[in-house]
Amino acid sequence: MMRRYGLAVLSGGLFGAGLRISGMTDTIKVQNWLDVFGTWDPTLAFVLGGAILPMAVAWRVAARLERSYLGLALPAAPSRDLDRNLIAGSILFGMGWALAGLCPGPALASISFGGIGGLVFLLAMLGGMVAAPALRVRLDGAAPAARPRSKMDIRALTPTYAVSPQIELSDLPAIKAAGFTTVIDNRPDGEIPAHLHTPHMKAAAEALGLTFVANPVIGGALTMENVRLQSKVMADATGPVFAYCASGNRCSVVWALMNAGHRSTDDLIRTPAKYGYNLEPLRGQIEAFAAESGAGID
Amino acid sequence: MLDWVWGFVGGLMIGGAAAVYLLFNGRIMGASGIIGELVDRTGWGNWAERLAFLAGLIGVPYLLSLLIGGETHLTSNWLVIVLAGLLVGIGTRLANGCTSGHGVCGISRLSLRGIVATLIYLLAGGLTIALLRQVIGVI
Numbered sequence: 001m002m003r004r005y006g007l008a009v010l011s012g013g014l015f016g017a018g019l020r021i022s023g024m025t026d027t028i029k030v031q032n033w034l035d036v037f038g039t040w041d042p043t044l045a046f047v048l049g050g051a052i053l054p055m056a057v058a059w060r061v062a063a064r065l066e067r068s069y070l071g072l073a074l075p076a077a078p079s080r081d082l083d084r085n086l087i088a089g090s091i092l093f094g095m096g097w098a099l100a101g102l103c104p105g106p107a108l109a110s111i112s113f114g115g116i117g118g119l120v121f122l123l124a125m126l127g128g129m130v131a132a133p134a135l136r137v138r139l140d141g142a143a144p145a146a147r148p149r150s151k152m153d154i155r156a157l158t159p160t161y162a163v164s165p166q167i168e169l170s171d172l173p174a175i176k177a178a179g180f181t182t183v184i185d186n187r188p189d190g191e192i193p194a195h196l197h198t199p200h201m202k203a204a205a206e207a208l209g210l211t212f213v214a215n216p217v218i219g220g221a222l223t224m225e226n227v228r229l230q231s232k233v234m235a236d237a238t239g240p241v242f243a244y245c246a247s248g249n250r251c252s253v254v255w256a257l258m259n260a261g262h263r264s265t266d267d268l269i270r271t272p273a274k275y276g277y278n279l280e281p282l283r284g285q286i287e288a289f290a291a292e293s294g295a296g297i298d
Numbered sequence: 299m300l301d302w303v304w305g306f307v308g309g310l311m312i313g314g315a316a317a318v319y320l321l322f323n324g325r326i327m328g329a330s331g332i333i334g335e336l337v338d339r340t341g342w343g344n345w346a347e348r349l350a351f352l353a354g355l356i357g358v359p360y361l362l363s364l365l366i367g368g369e370t371h372l373t374s375n376w377l378v379i380v381l382a383g384l385l386v387g388i389g390t391r392l393a394n395g396c397t398s399g400h401g402v403c404g405i406s407r408l409s410l411r412g413i414v415a416t417l418i419y420l421l422a423g424g425l426t427i428a429l430l431r432q433v434i435g436v437i
Contacts, residue, residue: 003322049309051402090416115372
């Protein structure tokens with residue numbers, strides 16, 4: 001999709017031109033903005049104000065969109081974690097910004113006319129960026145960041161299949177760490193907050209090396225196709241499978257139906273009941289499935 | 299024209315650039331993230347889009363500098379340059395954002411992290427300048 005790259009050049013170019021025109025590539029103007037007790041220059045406040053105005057409108061427009069105008073996924077809702085990395089990083093960045101008067105955008109925008117000093121700054125900055133991940137891990141280890149409140153609860157129906165209420169993006173590392181290789185989303189996007197829609201979950205899961213499959217089950221209107229797809233994903237999985245929906249109930253129903261005939265109906269009802277899922281009303285349906293299929297997948 | 303008018307006009311262009319990147323490319327325009335995730339390899343999945351952005355970010359100011367010139371007035375003290383570069387590189391990656399990502403894109407979205415990060419780096423920057431200029435008398 002060439003338009004995507006053309007628009008990235010346009011956006012970068014407009015950003016660079018704005019930095020040059022606003023005076024933000026002049027390190028003295030930036031240092032004077034920070035020098036509240038000395039030669040204070042308020043220009044940067046106008047730059048920031050001018051930049052926030054169109055962006056505030058853009059966020060409102062984006063909130064009404066499912067996907068970007070090019071059909072790409074929009075950013076997830078922002079985290080509210082005020083962790084140590086954010087605070088320590090911002091302090092270090094503020095100090096470096098004041099020392100030389102350059103932040104990353106202007107450092108790049110001025111590289112063609114910033115001389116050898118500008119080049120050295122950029123190389124040092126890139127060096128710092130290479131070193132940062134190692135430092136970040138150390139800070140995380142010192143103080144595990146508070147996770148956003150999540151409803152996740154790993155409820156194993158079998159050693160290879162667990163169900164859970166709705167998960168958050170931040171739950172995926174724990175799912176990976178628990179040994180699961182595949183995540184199934186049994187909830188239609190229409191009933192989930194936008195930041196947890198399939199594209200976001202899929203991207204985050206795949207970034208961790210997890211397989212992610214959306215198999216939306218409409219409450220009370222489960223289809224044969226749902227059962228078939230869940231079975232296929234189970235068969236293809238290289239390790240334990242983790243399925244979630246609103247409560248874990250639909251994941252349990254699909255599991256009971258795909259195992260009908262393979263396990264006793266009593267067992268298929270009793271196992272989810274341990275976690276409070278009542279499949280008793282489906283007894284007839286499970287038995288009908290058992291008579292039809294004969295063999296299922298555990 | 300007055301400096302603040304140029305500042306405001308340039309600011310509108312910066313915000314416009316961020317709006318294009320959000321509404322079309324679906325991404326937050328943060329300079330430190332766009333280049334930092336290339337450097338630490340976490341952003342190689344869409345490297346071409348990042349390089350395209352950087353090409354515009356570097357190329358257009360170059361063309362402008364041919365017309366209206368450009369002068370960064372960067373200090374000539376190598377130690378300060380290297381130290382500042384390292385601090386900016388490490389700090390923005392730890393904080394996951396800089397003036398564009400946390401400042402422009404975060405504040406306009408009323409993001410708690412963006413607002414807190416911006417207040418902290420402004421405060422840290424102000425204190426650093428005050429210490430170096432007013433107290434010690436360097437820079």
